[in-house]
Amino acid sequence: MKRVSPRQLIVPVATILFAATFWLISPANAQTFSSSYTSSAPKDCRTIGKPSTQDGGTQVCPGQSGLVVVISEGDLRQTVSVGRTREAAAKEPAAETWFGPFNSTANTVEWRTIDGKPFAIIQRWLIADIDNADKAGNPTNKPMLAVTRLPPGPVCHVAYIDGQANRNANELARQAADEFARDFKCGKDEVRIVGEKGTAVSLAKR
Template sequence: MPRLPALAVATLTILLGAPSLAAANTIGSVYTSTTDNDCRKASNLKIDGDDYAAERTCRGPAGLVVVKNEDDLRETITVGRSASAADKEPAASQGFGPFNSTTNTIEWRVIGGKPFAMIQRWHIADNDDPEKNGRPKSKQMLVVTRLPPGAVCHVAYIDVTANPEANELARKAADELARGFDCKTDKVSVIGTDGRATALAMTSR
């Protein structure tokens, strides 16, 4: 069998390695759950027999820990290498004034197996738009959060009702903004068309 010239061997090696290099630089999504069955209750406070506040820890990808705090029908979601680290992040105090809750699925944007941002759907109570029974209607919003290395904090809000392509906008914001976002100096952005959910979120921050 004839021997290939050194240059041909080098070129062949680069070509063969190209798919793996491309895969390592490809951004994709993985998903985890924050349901009660998939998380551990770390603490809770009862008043008159009812849960008033609770903290749950849930598994994230690549060893990350999600901390979900519920207090007086309001939630915060934060992330860290441990629960104690997550509780010290800016995201731990980034809540909203109206009653609110999150869905049980987190979408993680990852590159080379490493997550750099998360996307989660929030439900914000609109006290100015009640149901027939008097309970406030819920307005939906996607929250993009940056992840370690560096601080964990909200980066962008996308109103679900005002933007039919809300999921795509959230992924684009995560991919383009999260890694370069400075939690100390940068301001959270409303991406796409502003709506009632993002208005409630921004005015209550």
């Protein structure tokens, strides 16, 4: 039998290690994060109940991957939840998460997906600042982004990003969603304030 020297063994081992490393970082194995958007404008949603002056009723809006976005309004304050059905969304922690000041959401829902599967949504909220009225005497609205985790597991708020204090608020929201929304434990972990804390976030956390 021909003997193999230690030097001859180095090349195959190095080749194997390189191949294994390449396999781990190759594009085929990399996770791809992306965003897509749906509308939560009243014209694109189904209204449940009869809206009144201070009660906007409940809007059921089409989402992604069989999920619906449920927006409920009462006393000029909104809640937003997500589920397979309206009934399922109403049982999630997000359906019980209110902000003290008057508030409303924008008409666009951003869905963060990984390899095409949604795991979080990002929404723009307007929080009323009654201490700073406009010329007509109405409260001014302060923008804030809220990151909400999606099933599997409970649906709840994960992070708040002040839209006025942070010029890159959208990027911060996506980063927050990608980094810890999936592992966030509703009811145990505290909602994170990402970036600079401005007026909107301070009002929302009262």
